[in-house]
Amino acid sequence: MGTTIWELDFYSRPIFDENKKKLWEVLICETPLDMTRSPESLFKFSKFTNNKSVNSIWLREALEEAIAKAAYAPDRIRFFRRAMNNMILKACEEADIPAIPSRRTYALNQWIAHRMDRFYPTQAGYDEESAKATSIKYPPLNAVPLPDAVRGDRTDKWAFVSLEAEAFTEMTDWEIGFSEVFPLEMIGITPEMKIPWLIIFSPRATPLAAWMSGLELAFLQFEKGQFPRLRLETGSSDSWILADIKDDKTLAEANGFENAKEKVNNIHFLAIQSSPDSEAFAGFWLLKEDL
Structure with a gap:
């Protein structure tokens, strides 16, 4: 196997549990590094948790579960969400996988958009107003x-x-x-x-x-x-x-x-x-x- 890269997001979703608290979810998907690669063949992993388990320990365990499912560990992990920088870096470090802040998370972005449109609205506890507030808008950067x-x-x-x-x-x-x-x-x-x-x-x-x-x-x-x-x-x-x-x-x-x-x-x-x-x-x- 050549170089493998995963893309990771860990954040709250527009779904509330029985305690009226948002569910959190980790999403992991493989970065396609070949123009001929079928998007359907990419490795994907998802897992929900409650807000009480939002920490680097839970995230590391979820990452290890994904590695076991894939039967291989990636060479590195990309993530785009700046607010989760410290937690993601710590979890990946504990799993002995380099993590890199990146906006080159195209496959992950497509998957999140699909879940926002097709999957989350079908789940119990979905809140449409909360979904509208989940888009990420960062201020322009100084070049x-x-x-x-x-x-x-x-x-x-x-x-x-x-x-x-x-x-x-x-x-x-x-x-x-x-x-x-x-x-x-x-x-x-x-x-x-x-x-x-x-x-x-x-x-x-x-x-x-x-x-x-x-x-x-x-x-x-x-x-x-x-x-x-x-x-x-x-x-x-x-x-x-x-x-x-x-x-x-x-x-x-x-x-x-x-x-x-x-x-x-x-x-x-x-x-x-x-x-x-x-x-x-x-x-x-x-x-x-x-x-």
Whole structure:
């Protein structure tokens, strides 16, 4: 078995017990690391508890139960919920599994949305008003410049492009250095849909891709306003200034990129190549902005 990653959430759900207290639930699902992987084949685990058992001990025991069910332990665990940071980190540490704050929990987000829509409303004790208050809205982050070692110079170029989803069936034949993707069907993408890209061309393609591979890449976002720029969101709360937008042509392309994202459930790619003539990718990531 290659690298395996799990995504974890532990939080209260819009379901009340007989004591009028919210039930808590741990959700664990496998991160799909292959574009051809069937979403139905992903490992999933869920378990409810009452509010009196909300602690790292219960969570560690639930995690160990999930490991026993899967018959393997993941190499690491991703989680997005900042409010549960300390408890999740402690439980995972006690289970001897590295845990990483990350917004790259796409499979988990899809599963939570499905349960909010289809599963929780069917359960005894479900409260619709409580469900409306469970959405997570974090304040915008202040973006910072890229580290000097990977910051672009005048030799770097970049381009906004798009490609039909069907073309990615040939991705296994591409020469790619650092990458992470997931099944497009998991997000409801059909073969004819056009996926927007940002391609960075840089003589420092490999070190730039290596640096990005060490981050939990979440999504690209065009920030409009007085000083328009393209941001790279990583981890659970990090934001980087990938490029400042200074001319009308690039501004129009950046707006087009954001519009194209909206048409395909905010799916997009970030690619890195040494030059436009290169047939290899130093880096290639499939990203999704969750609103």
